[in-house]
Every structure is written in C-alpha cells, then in structure tokens.
Amino acid sequence: MRPAIVSIAAKSGTGKTTLVVKLIAELKQRGYKVGAIKHDAHNFSMDREGKDSWRFTQAGADTMMVTSKEKLAIIKQNPDxxxxxxxxxxxxxxxxxxxxITEGFKKNDFPKIEVHRKERSPRLLYRDDSYDSTLIAVASDSPLQLDVPVFELDDALSICDFIEERFLSDRRKQ
Known part of the structure; x- marks a missing residue:
C-alpha cells in the first residue's frame, strides 16, 4: 500500500517546520510509520567538512551511506x-x-494544509492569490471563513484527527 501524502505549505516564516514536528510526533504517538521530506531551495549539505563521509563524496562517490544500528543516511549525487x-x-x-509529510513544496499536486500567520501575511497562498483544489485545510493564528476546515495553528491534535480520518482510516497502526 502506498503511503498517504500530505503537504504543509506556506510562505516563509509562518511556522511550517514547527507544525510538521508536532504532526510527526503526534502521528508517531498514534502508532503510524511517518516519513518526512523537506524542500530546500538552497544547496544544502549534510556532510561536514573533514568528516569521512564528506571526504568520500569529495573524492567522487556517486552514492555514500553512513550506517549505525539506529540510523542510516544516504547521500546520492544528482547527476541531472x-x-x-x-x-x-x-x-x-x-x-x-x-x-x-512534505514541507515547502508549494506547487506539488498533493493535498495541502496551509499554515497562516496573520502578522506574516494577511493573504493566503491558495485562496487569496489563487485557487488551488489541493488545499484541504488551513492552520491559522486568526479566524478565517473558508471553504475548507480551519484549525488553530497550535492545535496539532485536531489536525492529526483530520489527517487520520481523511487519509489513515484504512491503515494498520504499528
């Protein structure tokens, strides 16, 4: 069975990461296997200069993996x-x-929950600037009248209830 996918999207500085962290923790607490993908528009680096993994990729390794009994990490060069x-x-x-849960992929076609902070921007990305049929809910620090559910920004429990009911009702918990 393919995983359910939900995107958390918003303008920069609205609290996307804070919400994603809360959602991951709550979904894990409920017994689900949760993955997360963060979009980075900058050229991120997981390697620290001088570390063995950095040295391997600097030497030209196309794929490099670090493993331990608890984790594994793969760094794969993107030739394209x-x-x-x-x-x-x-x-x-x-x-x-x-x-x-994806964060920061504003233009994907996955179901989206928009994070909104009134002080950051009075306008929503997916209703004020343009209509996006993939918007399924908004987490906001101010009341809004919309055609999708609106949750309190810090109410991760209710947002997880919504996600669980909509996307995970047929999944077995761990």
Whole structure:
C-alpha cells in the first residue's frame, strides 16, 4: 500500500517546520510509520567538512551511506542537476511508511494544509492569490471563513484527527 501524502505549505516564516514536528510526533504517538521530506531551495549539505563521509563524496562517490544500528543516511549525487520529482522520491524511499509529510513544496499536486500567520501575511497562498483544489485545510493564528476546515495553528491534535480520518482510516497502526 502506498503511503498517504500530505503537504504543509506556506510562505516563509509562518511556522511550517514547527507544525510538521508536532504532526510527526503526534502521528508517531498514534502508532503510524511517518516519513518526512523537506524542500530546500538552497544547496544544502549534510556532510561536514573533514568528516569521512564528506571526504568520500569529495573524492567522487556517486552514492555514500553512513550506517549505525539506529540510523542510516544516504547521500546520492544528482547527476541531472535538477530536483527529482517528489512523487518519485516518495515511491523510491518511503514505500514502507503509512504517511509522508512534505514541507515547502508549494506547487506539488498533493493535498495541502496551509499554515497562516496573520502578522506574516494577511493573504493566503491558495485562496487569496489563487485557487488551488489541493488545499484541504488551513492552520491559522486568526479566524478565517473558508471553504475548507480551519484549525488553530497550535492545535496539532485536531489536525492529526483530520489527517487520520481523511487519509489513515484504512491503515494498520504499528
């Protein structure tokens, strides 16, 4: 069974990461296998200069893995120099998850929960600027009248209830 996918999207500085962390923790507490993908528009680096893994990739390793009894991490060079489609990454690396939460992929076609902070921007991305049929809910620090459910920004429990009911009702918990 493919994992359910929910995107947390918003303008920068609204609290996407804080919400994603709360959702992951709550979904794990409820017994689900949870994956997460963060979009980074910058050229991130997981390696620290001088570490063995950094030295391996600097030497030209196309794929490098660090393993321990608790974790594994893969650094794979991207020869295309183009960002791979997120759906392809989910299919390839997250097949054993119940749900994958993506953060920062504003233009994907996955169901989206928009994070909104009135002080950051009075306008929503997916209703004020343009209509996006993938918007399924909004987490906001101010009341809004919309055609989708609106949750308090800090109410991760209710947002998880919504996600669970909508996407995970047919999944077995761990």
């Amino acid at each position: 120099q183009q960002e791979p489609p997120v759906r392809e990454s989910i299919t390839r690396y997250f097949g054993d998850m119940d749900i994958v």
